[in-house]
Amino acid sequence: MPALLDPVLELLTVRGTVTEAEQITARMRRLRIEDEQLAGLEVLPGQQVRVLVGGLTLRTYSIWRYDPSGGLELCVLDHAAGGPGAQWGRTVAPGDQVRLRRPEGTFTLRPDAARHLFVGEETASVAFGAMLAALPGEAVVSGCVETATAADRLPLAGGDRLDWVLRGETSLPDAVRRLAPEPGGIAYVAGEAREVQAVRRVLVQEAGWDRRAVLTKPFWTPGRKGMD
Ligand SMILES: Cc1cc2nc3c(=O)[nH]c(=O)nc-3n(C[C@H](O)[C@H](O)[C@H](O)COP(=O)(O)OP(=O)(O)OC[C@H]3O[C@@H](n4cnc5c(N)ncnc54)[C@H](O)[C@@H]3O)c2cc1C
Numbered sequence: 001m002p003a004l005l006d007p008v009l010e011l012l013t014v015r016g017t018v019t020e021a022e023q024i025t026a027r028m029r030r031l032r033i034e035d036e037q038l039a040g041l042e043v044l045p046g047q048q049v050r051v052l053v054g055g056l057t058l059r060t061y062s063i064w065r066y067d068p069s070g071g072l073e074l075c076v077l078d079h080a081a082g083g084p085g086a087q088w089g090r091t092v093a094p095g096d097q098v099r100l101r102r103p104e105g106t107f108t109l110r111p112d113a114a115r116h117l118f119v120g121e122e123t124a125s126v127a128f129g130a131m132l133a134a135l136p137g138e139a140v141v142s143g144c145v146e147t148a149t150a151a152d153r154l155p156l157a158g159g160d161r162l163d164w165v166l167r168g169e170t171s172l173p174d175a176v177r178r179l180a181p182e183p184g185g186i187a188y189v190a191g192e193a194r195e196v197q198a199v200r201r202v203l204v205q206e207a208g209w210d211r212r213a214v215l216t217k218p219f220w221t222p223g224r225k226g227m228d
Pocket of ligand 1: 048060062080083086127217219225226
């Protein structure tokens, strides 16, 4: 990276060191990044960071856990098409330096909602994990999470209250139809862009949800690189 860019990067990003890298599911690694620059940030459950995954290439990852004393955890999927983000997530190791932008995003928990519905796939389940962990035990939670195999399921707080479906057996829109969630709460729908739209249509057009109560966030789409 040209030295000329260093002051710009200093301004736009924070530095961190990878301190832990653990295989958390069959194809996902949990990465812990620590630095005093990461201490005391304002992080809302569901927010994400943009990480420099090689040269000046940025990829976006939801914050799985945040420790205000200066630790932040991500879970990165090693998907078959394997772009620079997947390559970084697969190879980064404790001791490696990372640059990332500060937490951002509005796909966040609405803590006051009467009910919470989570719908998405592997990558979306990282944000869901942060949101579920922030909810009190008595919160009314339901949802559908689709994964390629059972070994791809992230251990989510309250994950036993979600319907886990396998890709190819049931589509997410069909899983939502089967669940038939009543309107009246907030729906968080994320993951592959076309599936997000299809689930939104089921909720709004078939199940009668107010479109403002359905929060959507496309995380990736086939053939497109590095969405954010
Ligand atoms: C708000 C937000 C939060 C996100 N949070 C996470 C997260 O917590 N964990 C995480 O792993 N990813 C997350 N993503 C997705 C992530 O930013 C990257 O898109 C992903 O890592 C792919 O980057 P890449 O460089 O490997 O592939 P790219 O170069 O971006 O894409 C190459 C091709 O790979 C294919 N592809 C990309 N992603 C997938 C996938 N998941 N499954 C199958 N094929 C795929 C597509 O065909 C794409 O055209 C998030 C995205 C957004 C916008």
